[in-house]
Amino acid sequence: MKTWMWLLPMAAFLSACVTINIYFPAAAAEKAADKIIDEVWQIKKDQQAPADEPAK
């Protein structure tokens, strides 16, 4: 019973190590990059970079 109980955290721990340390989150990085670029270049909509901003 006691050994069985330690298996769960151990398994979680080992897979967590693999998950965080090896893989670069490419999709999340792309999303973060898009967000920053939109702000820096002041792009209002995705895929569009209007030269003139519509007057409000």
Next chain:
Amino acid sequence: MKNRLFAFCLLLSTLLATPFALAAADLEINTPAISSLKSSMQSRHGELAGFYASGAVGLTRDALVAVHDTNAVPLSQRQKVNSLVAAENNDRNALYKEIATANGHPEWEAEVRNTFAQRWVQKAQSGWWYQDASGSWAKK
């Protein structure tokens, strides 16, 4: 005693499983350092935009900017372009480093840079110049 051990194991499992959720979530980009770099780049973009459009300045494959066509810049403005490019590259290098560090993985800097290199070009306006994967200039 058994109950307490069970509760402890459950708690430990929950704590250790948290990285799964974090790994799937967004990257941290809301640090003060990143915000200040962003606003510095944003205000500089007002000055750089004209030079992107004229082809004077282009986007490099390493996610920086570089002077692409000196002839597109009037003599009187060449010094200004050079300093704009240098300042922009300082900010960009700091930004990629900061994003990697803010997420606890300084070694991600190169991958962050690669991601940005692709996204800058993707989001560039048509007519702007960029370096393709081989390093030669192309017009979008």
